[in-house]
Amino acid sequence: MTHNTVDKIEYVSFLEHKGKYKGLFSWIFATDHKRIALLYLYAIATFFFVGAILGLLMRLELIAPGETIMKPQTYNGIFTVHGIIMIFMVVIPGLSAVFGNFFLPILIGAKDVAFPKLNLFSWWVFIFGSVLAVASQFMKDGPPDTGWTFYAPYSTATGTNVIMATTAAFVLGFSSILTGLNFLVTIHQMRAPGMKFFNMPLFPWAIYATAWIQLLATPIIGITLLMLIAERLFGIGFFDPNLGGDPILFQHLFWIYSHPAVYVMILPAMGVITEIIPTFCQRRVYGYKAIALSSVAIAGVGFLVWGHHMYTSGMSNQARWFFSLLTFVVAVPSAIKVFNWLSTMYKGSIDLKPPFLYAVSFIFLFIIGGTTGLLLGSVATNVQVHDTAFIVAHFHYIIFGGMGFAFFAAIHYWLPKMYGKMYNFKRANIAWAIIFVGFNLLYFPQFILGFQGMPRRYFDYLPQFQTGEVISSIGGFILVSGLILMVYNLVMGVRKGEPSPANPWNGSTLEWQIPSPPSIENFDEAPVIKKNPYDYN
Amino acid sequence: MANNSSHITDYKVLTRVLLVLMFLTFLTISVTSYNLAAFTVTIALLIAGVKSFLVLSYFMHLKYESLLLRILVSIVFVLFALIVLITFIDYSYR
Numbered sequence: 001m002t003h004n005t006v007d008k009i010e011y012v013s014f015l016e017h018k019g020k021y022k023g024l025f026s027w028i029f030a031t032d033h034k035r036i037a038l039l040y041l042y043a044i045a046t047f048f049f050v051g052a053i054l055g056l057l058m059r060l061e062l063i064a065p066g067e068t069i070m071k072p073q074t075y076n077g078i079f080t081v082h083g084i085i086m087i088f089m090v091v092i093p094g095l096s097a098v099f100g101n102f103f104l105p106i107l108i109g110a111k112d113v114a115f116p117k118l119n120l121f122s123w124w125v126f127i128f129g130s131v132l133a134v135a136s137q138f139m140k141d142g143p144p145d146t147g148w149t150f151y152a153p154y155s156t157a158t159g160t161n162v163i164m165a166t167t168a169a170f171v172l173g174f175s176s177i178l179t180g181l182n183f184l185v186t187i188h189q190m191r192a193p194g195m196k197f198f199n200m201p202l203f204p205w206a207i208y209a210t211a212w213i214q215l216l217a218t219p220i221i222g223i224t225l226l227m228l229i230a231e232r233l234f235g236i237g238f239f240d241p242n243l244g245g246d247p248i249l250f251q252h253l254f255w256i257y258s259h260p261a262v263y264v265m266i267l268p269a270m271g272v273i274t275e276i277i278p279t280f281c282q283r284r285v286y287g288y289k290a291i292a293l294s295s296v297a298i299a300g301v302g303f304l305v306w307g308h309h310m311y312t313s314g315m316s317n318q319a320r321w322f323f324s325l326l327t328f329v330v331a332v333p334s335a336i337k338v339f340n341w342l343s344t345m346y347k348g349s350i351d352l353k354p355p356f357l358y359a360v361s362f363i364f365l366f367i368i369g370g371t372t373g374l375l376l377g378s379v380a381t382n383v384q385v386h387d388t389a390f391i392v393a394h395f396h397y398i399i400f401g402g403m404g405f406a407f408f409a410a411i412h413y414w415l416p417k418m419y420g421k422m423y424n425f426k427r428a429n430i431a432w433a434i435i436f437v438g439f440n441l442l443y444f445p446q447f448i449l450g451f452q453g454m455p456r457r458y459f460d461y462l463p464q465f466q467t468g469e470v471i472s473s474i475g476g477f478i479l480v481s482g483l484i485l486m487v488y489n490l491v492m493g494v495r496k497g498e499p500s501p502a503n504p505w506n507g508s509t510l511e512w513q514i515p516s517p518p519s520i521e522n523f524d525e526a527p528v529i530k531k532n533p534y535d536y537n
Numbered sequence: 538m539a540n541n542s543s544h545i546t547d548y549k550v551l552t553r554v555l556l557v558l559m560f561l562t563f564l565t566i567s568v569t570s571y572n573l574a575a576f577t578v579t580i581a582l583l584i585a586g587v588k589s590f591l592v593l594s595y596f597m598h599l600k601y602e603s604l605l606l607r608i609l610v611s612i613v614f615v616l617f618a619l620i621v622l623i624t625f626i627d628y629s630y631r
Contacts, residue, residue, distance in 0.1 A: 216613060216616065248627070252624050252627070256620055256624075300616075303616055303619075303620065304619060304620070304623060307623075307627070314631075315627045315631070316626070316627045316628075316629070316630035316631040317630065318626055318627075318629075318630040319623075319626045319627035319630065319631075322623065322626055
């Protein structure tokens with residue numbers, strides 16, 4: 001797979017590079033950031049399909065009222081496992097671990113991350129945590145039935161495998177912390193000569209803000225889950241009112257991490273979109289500094305809004321007022337990004353290639369997810385739809401419509417660089433259309449169902465909700481068929497696709513200035529940065 | 538971009554800091570014998586804060602690092618203080 005446009009005899013791609021080990025070992029013991037990125041990609045793609053199948057089973061159960069294909073306790077286990085796999089093993093590590101690992105060093109002109117061995121260790125920790133999480137579903141006490149939020153006091157009392165599942169989340173958190181630390185040091189210490197913070201591409205800016213959250217917030221969930229384990233094993237009473245504890249404390253601690261974790265999912269997604277839009281519009285990104293600093297602002301303010309998940313928990317009214325105010329504040333930097341993306345597109349030479357289609361879909365879906373988030377940020381409306389299907393719809397519009405579509409945009413954008421091969425555009429466009437229709441058919445009816453009073457996490461429902469539930473289930477099947485076509489197209493592209501030139505999209509950032517796929521060292525010599533990364537004009 | 542200069546701290550300074558840390562540990566234990574009611578946790582956190590400051594400044598050499606790094610670490614502590622403060626908006630008014 002040598003590169004077809006660069007005539008260098010010594011050039012060997014990272015895929016062909018012969019290191020210390022051979023075969024499988026040359027991958028699972030690789031310290032090269034690009035190989036580790038692909039290890040994450042294969043693991044996360046596998047977990048995603050397991051999570052998607054579980055989601056599909058839930059949709060099958062909900063296709064008609066009453067018991068359809070499973071018992072209520074099985075349903076409880078399945079939505080919990082779906083949540084744990086999708087949140088902790090797919091969307092939190094997703095973009096950062098795959099595309100952050102692969103492209104962060106290249107985009108800043110570095111040979112690798114600051115600590116390559118720690119990077120490999122992070123992957124192993126991730127795999128260990130994932131095995132624990134999956135194993136917790138099959139051990140003798142049965143899968144945890146708490147939902148991915150592990151809320152006390154129920155999680156302190158249920159007889160299911162809560163300890164193993166929380167230990168898994170604890171271990172997975174370590175992987176996240178180590179990756180965040182690695183990326184922070186890499187950005188601070190390894191930028192190419194001449195690359196100041198304010199001429200660094202915007203994907204690394206997003207990864208930088210994300211890494212701070214990973215480093216600072218993840219230990220809080222670690223401690224919280226340890227407290228929960230201690231409560232179950234020793235009856236300490238952190239969260240049990242009978243022992244002087246407070247169940248709302250668990251919610252505070254859980255969301256102090258888990259709300260910023262939403263930004264661990266969405267900030268790199270915004271970074272990806274910010275890379276794609278200027279390339280496919282051939283325009284300098286509008287409001288570079290505003291986009292860069294809005295990532296930092298989202299990370300900062302995002303730390304202080306966790307209480308909007310708890311309006312109905314029994315929290316004080318003053319706290320609800322305060323969290324509501326801050327929630328509206330955090331919408332501002334998100335909106336700044338959207339306006340800047342649209343302004344970048346304005347009068348651009350728009351090229352509707354698959355990555356751009358996914359990027360535009362991201363903006364559309366993220367706006368729906370974001371504005372319904374404002375509805376949830378307002379206390380008065382939140383208490384009406386709390387714990388209903390409305391939350392499920394909002395959450396999936398942000399996480400799947402946001403992070404998921406950004407992931408698909410990223411893989412279509414960067415796959416030619418990662419493998420040196422191109423996929424079929426026509427099939428990619430068809431898959432995009434099926435996924436987009438299926439996604440909206442699956443989740444949009446849940447906004448309406450939620451308004452009508454359909455609770456979330458319920459195995460059964462009243463007949464009046466059936467129309468919406470059936471439409472939603474049909475959407476689920478359409479979505480999965482689109483995903484299968486997309487993956488088939490990408491795999492065929494990698495295996496049998498046409499060789500890709502070094503710069504198929506006419507991009508301006510550093511990854512497009514090196515061969516596809518890159519060599520083990522990325523650059524023959526360290527690039528010297530003298531201009532803005534989006535210099536199209 | 539890296540600043541690889543390192544600073545060697547005098548053993549005398551390190552010993553003094555160690556003694557202060559030991560004294561503060563003794564103080565942390567001693568104050569538990571007094572009933573400080575709502576201030577029990579506040580006092581414990583204050584002493585722990587001073588100890589962290591000393592460890593970060595001298596043992597982890599933050600005192601000799603660049604201004605940017607010191608600001609970044611300070612932001613972490615401000616963030617921590619804000620999170621504790623905001624949590625107590627709930628507890629104080631519940």
